[in-house]
Amino acid sequence: MKIPRRKALAALGSSALLPLVAGAQSPPKAQANANARPIRIAVMHFVHETVTFLPYDTTTDDFIYEGSPARGEALLASQPVSYIGGFVTVAREYGNVELVGIESPLGSKKGSGSGWIQKAAFDHFVNKMMDDLKQQGHFDGAYLCLHGAMGVRDVAKPEAEIARRVREVIGPKGFIVGTFDPHGNEDAEFLKYANLSFCIKYYPHYDGYLQGERAARTLIRCIRGQYKPVSATRKPPILTPSVLQWTGASPWMDIVQRCLTWEAREPDVYVNFFYGFGFMDAIDAGMCFQVVTNGNPELAEHIADDIAGTAWRLRDEFLHHTKVVHHAEGVRLAKTAMKEGKVVLADHSDRTGAATWLLQQIVDQQLSDTLIGTVADEEAINTLRKKGVKVGDAFDMEVGGRIDVSAGKPVRIRGTVVSVSGGITHGGGKAAGSQLWVGVKFGDNNVLIISPYLVQIIEPRHFYDLNLDPDKFKVFAIKSRVHFHRGFTDSGYCKSFILVEPEQPFVGTVRLEALNYQHTPVKRLYPYGANVTFQVKGPGKLSDYPGRDGTTE
Numbered sequence: 001m002k003i004p005r006r007k008a009l010a011a012l013g014s015s016a017l018l019p020l021v022a023g024a025q026s027p028p029k030a031q032a033n034a035n036a037r038p039i040r041i042a043v044m045h046f047v048h049e050t051v052t053f054l055p056y057d058t059t060t061d062d063f064i065y066e067g068s069p070a071r072g073e074a075l076l077a078s079q080p081v082s083y084i085g086g087f088v089t090v091a092r093e094y095g096n097v098e099l100v101g102i103e104s105p106l107g108s109k110k111g112s113g114s115g116w117i118q119k120a121a122f123d124h125f126v127n128k129m130m131d132d133l134k135q136q137g138h139f140d141g142a143y144l145c146l147h148g149a150m151g152v153r154d155v156a157k158p159e160a161e162i163a164r165r166v167r168e169v170i171g172p173k174g175f176i177v178g179t180f181d182p183h184g185n186e187d188a189e190f191l192k193y194a195n196l197s198f199c200i201k202y203y204p205h206y207d208g209y210l211q212g213e214r215a216a217r218t219l220i221r222c223i224r225g226q227y228k229p230v231s232a233t234r235k236p237p238i239l240t241p242s243v244l245q246w247t248g249a250s251p252w253m254d255i256v257q258r259c260l261t262w263e264a265r266e267p268d269v270y271v272n273f274f275y276g277f278g279f280m281d282a283i284d285a286g287m288c289f290q291v292v293t294n295g296n297p298e299l300a301e302h303i304a305d306d307i308a309g310t311a312w313r314l315r316d317e318f319l320h321h322t323k324v325v326h327h328a329e330g331v332r333l334a335k336t337a338m339k340e341g342k343v344v345l346a347d348h349s350d351r352t353g354a355a356t357w358l359l360q361q362i363v364d365q366q367l368s369d370t371l372i373g374t375v376a377d378e379e380a381i382n383t384l385r386k387k388g389v390k391v392g393d394a395f396d397m398e399v400g401g402r403i404d405v406s407a408g409k410p411v412r413i414r415g416t417v418v419s420v421s422g423g424i425t426h427g428g429g430k431a432a433g434s435q436l437w438v439g440v441k442f443g444d445n446n447v448l449i450i451s452p453y454l455v456q457i458i459e460p461r462h463f464y465d466l467n468l469d470p471d472k473f474k475v476f477a478i479k480s481r482v483h484f485h486r487g488f489t490d491s492g493y494c495k496s497f498i499l500v501e502p503e504q505p506f507v508g509t510v511r512l513e514a515l516n517y518q519h520t521p522v523k524r525l526y527p528y529g530a531n532v533t534f535q536v537k538g539p540g541k542l543s544d545y546p547g548r549d550g551t552t553e
């Protein structure tokens with residue numbers, strides 16, 4: 001029976017490259033031609049982790065600076081050790097794959113230190129991306145480097161909206177893959193328009209490069225007709241603050257391990273574990289699991305039920321394994337801990353960067369040998385710039401606070417300027433290295449670093465960018481929740497860490513119930529609702545299990 005060519009292609013979902021299809025036609029020549037045509041993949045980037053409770057919006061201008069937007073090779077080279085780097089490396093291992101960097105904004109220069117993205121800013125960049133995508137011709141696939149917790153005024157699910165727009169341009173036969181941050185607030189919507197998603201598993205975010213590599217390999221297999229993505233999504237109604245989500249401790253590490261176990265035992269299975277992001281007011285805020293299999297819907301459903309059910313059983317433990325103390329207590333504990341080795345004093349809750357609660361305690365309790373990085377104060381930085389600040393200058397100014405009630409009062413610091421720099425330069429982008437940062441020595445071997453914006457220092461070697469030697473300090477007072485483990489404790493550099501927050505439930509609090517949610521159905525989420533329920537299937541009968549025997553060697 002002769003099958004019309006168009007129908008045969010549609011039935012197979014995609015590809016003229018599949019030998020079977022070519023074989024059904026007039027084989028050798030058609031196949032040779034098909035293989036000669038390069039696979040064309042568009043690469044796009046639009047990432048923001050939006051803290052929607054901050055009092056000022058994120059604007060178009062926040063994404064425009066030297067190097068951003070980026071396109072072509074500049075975009076492809078923008079993340080050498082993260083998602084895009086992994087994607088590009090693997091895609092270029094294939095001989096006939098062409099990558100096209102579509103004009104895309106890089107990260108906001110304020111990081112996550114600004115609120116709702118204005119609709120006009122979102123439209124501006126997405127429209128530009130789509131225009132460029134259209135102009136670059138036919139694509140077999142598109143790679144979207146996204147976050148998952150982008151908050152845009154009047155756009156309920158921005159990442160899904162980007163996928164929808166890309167689908168419109170590349171058509172139903174193209175394949176779309178996304179990579180995500182585990183703090184994404186996701187559900188099944190993105191996968192309505194996209195075929196695949198890969199989410200970082202570890203927090204700190206260690207495996208962005210790996211997820212980029214997997215995204216490239218699986219996307220190319222899809223385009224070649226070798227992988228037929230089928231997904232299942234589960235959303236156990238659990239909302240947790242990010243400081244509790246460290247995957248170096250149970251039960252977070254147990255869920256990650258369960259995802260890894262499924263991926264290890266079943267070829268072609270990928271499991272995404274979104275922890276969710278409570279500081280973004282979104283209808284889909286909270287935990288989510290996505291499972292992708294190669295044409296096996298039963299297996300996808302089974303794994304999704306298993307992991308979501310496991311998470312639901314552990315719901316109480318998600319909340320109670322991390323200890324957070326008040327700033328005053330934290331400084332007291334640091335005084336003892338610093339005798340045993342270097343200590344991280346992490347103020348996890350500051351979402352403006354300007355908070356001075358910890359600085360005030362360091363001053364009041366006369367903590368010594370402490371490097372404080374950073375307190376954000378754009379006004380002070382502007383004043384210092386005007387003065388032409390230089391190393392050796394005497395310093396007497398009020399620093400930080402003011403921005404809002406969560407930032408506290410400014411603290412007067414008297415000392416000597418010991419560092420004037422362009423800021424930390426790691427990772428490029430975000431206007432890094434081109435700002436003005438000032439380090440002031442005060443008290444007993446303390447240095448306070450003032451930056452224009454919120455900064456999370458996650459690697460002690462980044463202090464070298466500021467001409468400061470971390471080896472000369474015993475305590476690092478930083479604005480970080482979990483990311484700092486990468487450079488400070490998982491590396492072995494510091495012996496201990498202390499997590500601190502103010503008494504009041506400000507924006508970044510662990511007490512999410514204090515936030516004024518307009519969109520997040522917080523009363524339907526554990527632990528904030530009174531009677532939150534979640535129905536999970538299983539454990540069912542053994543005969544329901546869709547898996548296969550593995551090897552026993």
Ligand SMILES: [Zn+2]
Binds near residue numbers: 181182183205
């Ligand atoms: Zn994250």
